Amino acid sequence: MKYKVGILLLAALILAGCSPKEKTESPLLCHVGGTMRPVFEKLTKAYEAETGKKVEINSAGSGELLANIEMQAEGDLYVSHDPFLDIIMSKGLAVNGWTLGEIYPVIIVQKGNPKNIQTLNDLARDDVELALTDYKLSTLGRLLPTIFRTAGMSLNALTQQKNIVIHRSGSYVANLVAMKSADAALVWEAVAVLRRDKLDSIPITENLPVPYVDAVTSATGKSYKLTPVRVTICSLKCSKQLEAVDKFMRFVSSFRAKRILEEYGFGVSADLRKQEYKEGKRVNL
Known part of the structure; x- marks a missing residue:
């Protein structure tokens, strides 16, 4: 009886297009705005060396990436600069959002x-x-x-x-x-x-x-107080690996990542270690 239940469970997983192994070992897909791509290439290499978890980068303009996320509902993370974190949250496409630094x-x-x-x-x-x-x-x-x-x-x-x-x-x-x-x-x-x-x-x-x-x-036609211009990362609602996503977000917002961000010309200070959104809702900063 237990053998039959196991077979049925495995068949259900296959039909659903996933498996326990896929859930833990699939690379994270991170959509990265063009300005942030070079620093994130270095950050993802550092993360993979430390954890063994691979992170793939899909890069284009922040607005173009947002449109693709909305249409295709694919990926795990989205890295952009202002004003796109507010926009993706308002569309209900992301879960948590963090400020990583600023650009000048x-x-x-x-x-x-x-x-x-x-x-x-x-x-x-x-x-x-x-x-x-x-x-x-x-x-x-x-x-x-x-x-x-x-x-x-x-x-x-x-x-x-x-x-x-x-x-x-x-x-x-x-x-x-x-x-x-x-x-x-x-x-x-x-x-x-x-x-x-x-x-x-x-x-x-x-x-x-x-x-x-x-x-x-902004270029989206919406009025923002754009200085300072934040660089942000958020977890996508369509992700099937939210636990792994959270670990990566914590890594890129950690002190270990600070040196790499500053090396690539991003402003980073203690004041910027803030969570902008939690579970889609604005956090009072």
Whole structure:
């Protein structure tokens, strides 16, 4: 009788398309926004070396990944920057969400800074070829009007004054500067760090939007107070491995991961070790 029950249980598992072995040994699938891919490649290797658990990365734009998660209901984790954690939670597609760090914009110039660019105002000079991310289709692009306004400049006037190269991808405009096809650009520091052998970075801390004061309309059409711009990770409701997902989330938000995140240009502090959502509900921070 016990033998028959065991056979029936095994058959039910097979028909359901899973097995106890699959449940514990299947790799986690982590959807990662493009800016965060390099650091997560290193984090997942460190995690696999420590635990033996494999984590596969699927990378694209944060918005594109969110659309795919919504349509296909596949994967275990989602890594993005603002404003996408709030959006995926509002759609009921995720369970828990954590802040890992922040990303900051910087001016990038060619190695050695041959044009002696020191401030945002220098970007308006006639001898400076400038590249920027798209003002409507990228999170950093949406921040640019406020950033330039803090320097006493008008982005609209600047675009009329200069022939600026515009592209949605920060990596694209960074590569233009690295290849000497442009003299300067504004990108996330995490993008600049990956090209430190060819580029120098100039901080613009004093020109950043005031945290929780300056509201910016994001690329999703929704208004957010986007400074600081959080980098977040969340567990997906469609995951069948929520226990393994929770272990990985704790690893990437641990002190061990802090050094790797900072190495790749992400701001990390004790204040950022916060849970944003628990079981789909906003946690008071």
